[in-house]
Amino acid sequence: MRQIPLGVRLPDRAVFASFLAARNSEALEHARRLASGELAGITWLCGPGGAGKTHLLQATCAAASERMRAGYVPLAQVSGLGVGVLEGLPQLQCLCLDDIDQVAGRADWERGIFGLLREMEDAGGRLIAAAQAPPALANWALADLGSRCTAGAVFQLRVLDENEQQAALQLRARLRGLQLPAATCHWLQRRFPRDMRSLYELLDTLDEAALAAQRRLTIPFIREVLRSAAGTRGE
Template identity: 40%
Template sequence: MNPPVPGAAQLPLALRYPPDQRFDTFVGAPDGALAQLQALATGHERGGVLLQGPPGVGKTHLALAACAHAEAAGLRSAFLPLATAVGRLGAALEALDTCDFIALDGLDAVLGTREDEVALFHFHNRAMDGGRRLLYTAGTPAAGLTIGLPDLGSRLAACTGIALAPLDDEGRRELLQCRALRRGLVVEPAAIDWLLRRVGRDLGGLTRLLDQLDRASLAAQRRVTVPFLRQVLAAEPASDDAGTPGG
């Protein structure tokens, strides 16, 4: 989602932040992480948090969930995928100066670009001085990021770090069952086991796969069984290196 535009405040919450991307739909968070992010989003905790982990562990999911949580509490939030603002980050960030909570997703994308690093440094300082809260996501902890501007590196290092790890098989099973239940999708246990043997651990890939199965099940008016899975996925087998919109 891009920086706020005129009229954006009137959009229903579910249109700005997808209903699947909520704290209560996240599986496998470290102990205390969800409570910490909720407190950050609503202003009960100050400062900045750096949420890190490899692709597909749910960083974007939690960033969107935090934004939705802030707005449900009557605060102004913004979600900015940093990859969309490379080379023009200063202008994009200026549009967010009036928000109470800001999630900056994909920090790695803008590091190494001097003007973007400077813009981010100044924005971070403005946010902290104004009592606003920041949530960053990145592929590695602050100490492992390649940052050309030392002052920015020190600001990011001062953020509280939360590390996410890939789900194990039990976590993936819980995720599939939870997402299917929210969609009203009937998936037989044997079908979930079959899927787990054939798909990767990426949360975004699992979510897209459920979307595909939901549409196919509705169109065919069938339960999701192993034979039905084979039929639906025959043309487009699930890939272990699926993209990571839920990164």
């Protein structure tokens, strides 16, 4: 785990290697170039929940932190603390703001982010924001901030289809030293919500259980783990 501002910690799995590009290859390549210091300025990632925005933001922050001061701020979690959480962030050379749409339309937050953006741009830094919609559709209170964001690099992330989801799960499992057969993937997809966040959380649970039991991720073993988990919740 990497320690970053506000006490937020990045999960070890949030790296470029575990991000399946699929139809989001341009966004992934752009993020890599930001993290390497090759690109600067503002970048906007948009797309529905489960499209990989948070993963790509956290991976960018993790990679950038190897060579520059970087931070990840989940605005949906910290906006209740007030705009003061932005203090000190201009010192960063790479700042990733997740769920920026949570504060769009709030003048105090927009003024703070606009000032932050100007300072970072003057210093040659990079700010990467993520939201559900593109910046041109945000309900801005500060037109100048909307214009700056719209003029930056904007990437619409695509949700993985069924085959891509399977490839993403197998990639994540392989990076953990696990084998996840195609039949097991199909079984999971038929029985659980098909958003990647839920499927990755399920894989985390199965990974821990497989490691403890020294078992492979077969369908009978997964059924056993899920029955055990259901029994524990019912106690």
